[in-house]
Amino acid sequence: MKQKPEVSIIISTYNSVEWLKKTLWGYAYQDFKDFEIVIADDGSGAETKQAIAQLSPLFDRPIIHVWHEDIGFRKTIILNKAVEACSAEYILMSDGDCIPKANFVQVHLKHKEPGYFLSGGYFKLPMPISQAITQEDIKKQHCFDLKWLKAQGLNNSIKNKKLSAGTFESKFLNLVTPTKPTWNGHNASGWKQDILAVNGFDERMQYGGEDRELGERLFNKGLKSKQIRYSAVCVHLDHARGYVKEEMLVKNAVIRKETKLQRKTYTAFGIKKNS
Numbered sequence: 001m002k003q004k005p006e007v008s009i010i011i012s013t014y015n016s017v018e019w020l021k022k023t024l025w026g027y028a029y030q031d032f033k034d035f036e037i038v039i040a041d042d043g044s045g046a047e048t049k050q051a052i053a054q055l056s057p058l059f060d061r062p063i064i065h066v067w068h069e070d071i072g073f074r075k076t077i078i079l080n081k082a083v084e085a086c087s088a089e090y091i092l093m094s095d096g097d098c099i100p101k102a103n104f105v106q107v108h109l110k111h112k113e114p115g116y117f118l119s120g121g122y123f124k125l126p127m128p129i130s131q132a133i134t135q136e137d138i139k140k141q142h143c144f145d146l147k148w149l150k151a152q153g154l155n156n157s158i159k160n161k162k163l164s165a166g167t168f169e170s171k172f173l174n175l176v177t178p179t180k181p182t183w184n185g186h187n188a189s190g191w192k193q194d195i196l197a198v199n200g201f202d203e204r205m206q207y208g209g210e211d212r213e214l215g216e217r218l219f220n221k222g223l224k225s226k227q228i229r230y231s232a233v234c235v236h237l238d239h240a241r242g243y244v245k246e247e248m249l250v251k252n253a254v255i256r257k258e259t260k261l262q263r264k265t266y267t268a269f270g271i272k273k274n275s
Helices: 017-028 046-058 075-085 104-111 127-132 135-139 146-151 158-164 167-176 192-197 210-220 246-261
Strands: 007-013 035-041 064-067 090-095 098-100 116-119 187-191 224-227 234-236
Touching (some): 007 017, 007 104, 017 035, 017 046, 017 135, 046 064, 064 075, 075 192, 090 098, 090 104, 090 192, 116 210, 187 192, 192 210, 210 224, 210 246
Parallel strands (some): 007 090, 116 224
Antiparallel strands (some): 090 187, 098 234, 116 187
16 A cells, blocks of 8 residues: 555534445445545544544545534634645545545546646435435445435436436536536545645634635635536535524625635635744
């Protein structure tokens, strides 16, 4: 085994053990295996730690569990700690409620390029299907099969193209989609040196656009982005968002506006702190 993995995969989580297990099973069944997983844990309890220890043997490298005390929503802080813990030169970020398709990591690595970051999306599942998915369904990729999903009650939608598009159709859809290729915390990848150059996430930010703001500083730094939302597929497991508060959204909007107007490339509130 090489000393450094080809890619470090940061997965954020907070007290959502069953969803995290399903997410990790998705990575255990990846076609490409040369990666490390870094869990960015915003203060979960002992059950999460036990689950990570239980599933770690499924991977070639031990899972790195980056944790801090639960004193409120501090996702940007734990993500920055996770970035520092990554040993690979390339970082893929996702969430602990997003099950990756078997070629997910491979697609990200295929499209990586100096001077760019990659922007993916997700396919949102309703709660009954989210709960119904088993480890075997993930291993056999049932949860990405429209026929299986419809048998579980999935409705018809134009969004189903994310799952049904073949290689050539997905390339075409990536080109014509009106969705901008932003840094999306549930499905994005880029070079560690670029993330460090803009000083990671702005730790003043809580929920609401904190990932986009990182991407906006990368753009201001001169990076470009590639759209891979129809190629790098993950399914998003449903959950409540009781942690979202209006004041978080307002505060984050002010910071993002400042980043845009001042064309900021660096945050003083990131990985490195001003003394």
